[in-house]
Amino acid sequence: MTFKETKLEGCYILQPNIFTDKRGYFIESFNQQTFNSLLGLEVNFVQDNESKSSKGVLRGLHYQLGAHAQAKLVRVVKGAVLDVAVDVREGSKTFGQYVAVELTEANKTQLFVPRGFAHGFIVLEDETIFSYKCDNYYNKASEAGIIYNDDDLNIDWQLPSTDFILSDKDIILPKLKDAKL
Template structure:
C-alpha cells in the first residue's frame, strides 16, 4: 500500500496494491498489522458501516463528541464520492481547515480520518456504495454536526444547492462558529 500525507496532520490517503488480470482484480482492503505499522498508529476498528446513495446525495458533516469520537477508514466500493473532512481539534494548526478527496471504485483509494474531525461526502454517481470502518461504536446521543454550506468553511461541493439531496436532520445543523466541540 502507498500512504500519502495530506495538508492536515493525521489524515492519510491510502492506495492499496491492486492485482489485475483477465479475471478481474484482487486487493487487500485492510490488514490491521500493515495499516498500523504504515501509519505508525495503534487503531482497532470495531464497527463497519455501509451506505448506498444516489447521485447528488450529500451526507454530513457529522462527528461524535468526547469519548465517543471516531476515527474512520473510508472507501467507495461502487461509484464515486467527494469525501470531505474538517479539522475540529482546537489545538491543531489546521483547526477549521478542510480537505476533499475523490474516492471511487476506479481509484480504489481509501481515506483515513482520525478522531477530532467532522466528516461528510457528496455522491457523484448513482448507486454508489460507500463503506467505512470506525474505531469506536456509534452513540446516537453524542452525534452532532455542522451545516454543509457553512460560509466560514467555504467547502466547494462542486454542485449547486438545487442539485443536492440532503436529509432534514442535516439541513438544520449549526454553523461552524456554533458547533459543539
C-alpha cells in the same frame, strides 16, 4: 499499500495495491498490521458501516463528541463520492480547514479520518456504495455536526447546490463557530 498524509495532520490518503488480469482485479482493502505500522499508532476498528445513495446525496458533516469520538477509514465500493474531512480539533494549527478527496470504484482510494474531524461526502454517481470502518461505537447522544454550506469552510462540493439531497437532520446543523466541539 501506500500512505500519504494530507495537509491536515493525522488525516491520510491510502492507495492499495491493485492486481489486475483478464479475470478482473484483486486488492487487499485492509490489513490491521500494515495499517497500524504505516500509521505509526494503534487503531482498532470495531464497526463497519455501508450506505447506498443516489447522485446528489450529501451526508454530513458529522462527528462524535468526547469519549465517543470516532476515527474512520472510508472507501467507495461502487460509484464515486467527493469525501470531505474537516479538522475540528480545538487548538489544532489546521482547525477549520478541510481536505476533499475523490473516492471511486475505479481508483480504490481510501481516506483515514482521525478522531477530532467532521466527515461528510457528496455522491457523484448513481447507485454509489460507500463503506467505512469506525474505531468506536456510534452513540446517538454524542452525535454532532456542521452545516455543509458553512461560509467559513467554503467547501466546493463539485455539484450545484440545487442538486443536493439532504436529510432533515443535516439541513439544520450549526456552523462551525456555533458547533459543539
